[in-house]
Amino acid sequence: MTTVRTISPELTAVADEVSELFEGAFAAVDAIRRDLLEHFTGGRPASEDVLGVVHPHAAALLDKGVVLGCGFVAARDVLADRSLYLAWWQGESQQLLGQADAPAGDPLDYTRREWYRVPEATRERHVTGPYVDYVCTDEYVVTSTIPVLAEGELLGVVGFDILVETLEDLLLEPLRRVGATLVSENGRVIASADHRLAAGTLLEDAGNERVRCGSLPLALVTPPGE
Amino acid sequence: MTKSLRHASRSRSAIFAPLGDPGRATRVEQRLADAIRSGLLADGERLPSEQELASMLGVATVTAREALVALRTQGLVTTVRGRGGGSFVTRPKGGDEAALSDRLARMTRVELRDRGTLYRVIMTGCAELAAQYADDQDAASLRDLLVPVSECDVAVWRHAGSELYLSVAALTQSARMTREVVRHEADFGVLLRLPLSTEEFRSATRGHHERLVDAVAQRDPDGARRAVHEQVDEALGHLVDLHRAVRE
Numbered sequence: 001m002t003t004v005r006t007i008s009p010e011l012t013a014v015a016d017e018v019s020e021l022f023e024g025a026f027a028a029v030d031a032i033r034r035d036l037l038e039h040f041t042g043g044r045p046a047s048e049d050v051l052g053v054v055h056p057h058a059a060a061l062l063d064k065g066v067v068l069g070c071g072f073v074a075a076r077d078v079l080a081d082r083s084l085y086l087a088w089w090q091g092e093s094q095q096l097l098g099q100a101d102a103p104a105g106d107p108l109d110y111t112r113r114e115w116y117r118v119p120e121a122t123r124e125r126h127v128t129g130p131y132v133d134y135v136c137t138d139e140y141v142v143t144s145t146i147p148v149l150a151e152g153e154l155l156g157v158v159g160f161d162i163l164v165e166t167l168e169d170l171l172l173e174p175l176r177r178v179g180a181t182l183v184s185e186n187g188r189v190i191a192s193a194d195h196r197l198a199a200g201t202l203l204e205d206a207g208n209e210r211v212r213c214g215s216l217p218l219a220l221v222t223p224p225g226e
Numbered sequence: 227m228t229k230s231l232r233h234a235s236r237s238r239s240a241i242f243a244p245l246g247d248p249g250r251a252t253r254v255e256q257r258l259a260d261a262i263r264s265g266l267l268a269d270g271e272r273l274p275s276e277q278e279l280a281s282m283l284g285v286a287t288v289t290a291r292e293a294l295v296a297l298r299t300q301g302l303v304t305t306v307r308g309r310g311g312g313s314f315v316t317r318p319k320g321g322d323e324a325a326l327s328d329r330l331a332r333m334t335r336v337e338l339r340d341r342g343t344l345y346r347v348i349m350t351g352c353a354e355l356a357a358q359y360a361d362d363q364d365a366a367s368l369r370d371l372l373v374p375v376s377e378c379d380v381a382v383w384r385h386a387g388s389e390l391y392l393s394v395a396a397l398t399q400s401a402r403m404t405r406e407v408v409r410h411e412a413d414f415g416v417l418l419r420l421p422l423s424t425e426e427f428r429s430a431t432r433g434h435h436e437r438l439v440d441a442v443a444q445r446d447p448d449g450a451r452r453a454v455h456e457q458v459d460e461a462l463g464h465l466v467d468l469h470r471a472v473r474e
Contacts, residue, residue, distance in 0.1 A: 132395075134396050
C-alpha cells in the first residue's frame with residue numbers, strides 16, 4: 001500500500017543540500033570543460049598544454065577538501081602526443097595520474113569504465129557509483145563526469161571523485177534529520193539515516209517515497225507511510 | 227619512455243612497503259617482478275631510483291641495485307642512462323611463461339596448497355557477496371569479460387580472468403577487500419592462470435565463468451560461490467600437475 005502524501009519541506013531542503021554539494025563541484029569541472037574547448041579550437045593540443053589548462057582548476061577544487069580527485073580524461077587519440085591520457089589529480093598530495101598508454105583491454109584503458117562510457121553514449125553528465133574504483137584510486141567512491149563535446153565530437157570527460165566516507169561525513173546529519181536514505185539512480189545506497197543500511201546495498205523499491213536531488217541522478221528515499 | 231609512477235594507491239604502496247627479513251635482494255626482486263608481470267606496475271613506467279627504492283623498502287642501496295640488476299637480467303626492467311633516464315618497467319608480452327614456471331619450481335607443494343587455500347576462500351567469498359550486490363549493469367560488465375572459446379591468445383585469457391576476479395572483488399563494495407584481491411592476483415592469480423595454456427582448461431574456465439556471471443545476474447550467491455570454487459579447484463589441480471612436472 002502506498003500512501004500519497006505531500007513531500008515535507010524538510011525533505012526537500014535536504015535534497016537541495018545534496019544537490020548543492022554536487023553542483024558546486026560540477027560547476028568547477030564545467031569551468032575546466034569550457035577552458036579546454038578553447039584550447040581545442042586550433043587543432044589537437046599536446047598533453048602538456050592540457051595539463052596547463054586543467055591544473056589550476058583542479059588544484060583549486062581539491063584545496064576545498066571535499067573531492068578526492070578531479071580533472072580531465074581525454075578520449076582516445078584527441079591529443080597530439082598521447083593516445084590515452086588522464087589530466088587528473090588525486091589525493092592529499094594532489095598526485096597526477098597522467099600517462100596511460102596501454103593497449104585496449106589493459107586495465108589502464110579507461111574507455112570501458114562506466115564514468116567514461118555512459119557520458120560518451122548519452123552525451124549527458126553522469127554519476128557513477130558508489131563503487132570500488134580499483135583502476136585509479138583504490139577507494140570506495142562516487143564519480144561524477146561531464147562529457148566534453150566539440151561540435152558533436154567527444155574530446156573526453158571532466159569530472160570528480162568523492163569518497164563515500166566523505167559523503168557520509170557531510171550528509172549523515174541532514175539525512176538523520178529527515179530519516180532518509182540517499183540512493184543513486186539504480187537504487188544503490190550512498191548514505192542512510194538507517195544505520196543498518198550499509199553503503200552499496202541495493203534498495204528494493206517497497207513503495208518508498210522518492211525525492212530527486214535537483215536535476216541529479218540521485219534521490220532521497222524515505223520509508224512509506226511514516 | 228618518459229613515464230613516472232602512475233599514482234600512489236594503497237595496493238601500489240604495498241609494493242614499496244618496507245621488508246623485514248633476510249634474503250632481501252631476492253625478495254625485492256620477487257616483489258617487483260610479480261608486480262610487473264601482473265600489470266600492477268605498467269609497461270614503460272619509471273621505477274623509483276636505486277636510492278628511493280632503498281629508502282622506500284627499508285633496504286641498503288646496494289640491495290636495491292642488486293634487485294634491479296636481476297630484474298634487468300630477466301628482461302623486466304630497462305635502464306636508460308643520462309638525463310631523463312632511469313629504470314623503466316618492461317612488461318613481458320606473453321613470454322613470461324618461463325619465469326612463472328621458474329617461480330613455481332621454487333615453491334613447495336605445501337606452499338602451493340597454502341596459497342591456494344587462501345586464494346580460494348577469498349575469491350569464493352567475494353563471488354558470494356558480489357551476487358548480493360550486483361545490479362544488471364554490473365552483471366553485464368562482467369559478461370563482457372567472458373572470453374570466447376575460439377580465442378587462442380593465452381594472454382587474452384589470463385588478462386580477462388584477472389580482470390573478471392578484480393571486478394567481482396570490487397562488487398563486494400569493500401575497498402579493502404578489493405585491494406587484498408589485487409595483491410593476491412599479483413602474487414598467486416598469475417600462477418593459477420598458467421594452466422590456461424591448454425585448450426581443455428580454457429574451455430572448462432569458460433564454463434565456470436559463464437556460470438559465475440549467470441549466478442551474479444540472478445542474484446544467486448550460492449551458485450556464484452560454487453562456480454568460483456570449482457574454477458579455482460580445477461586450476462589448482464592443473465597447477466599441482468604442472469608443479470610436479472617442473473620439479474621432477
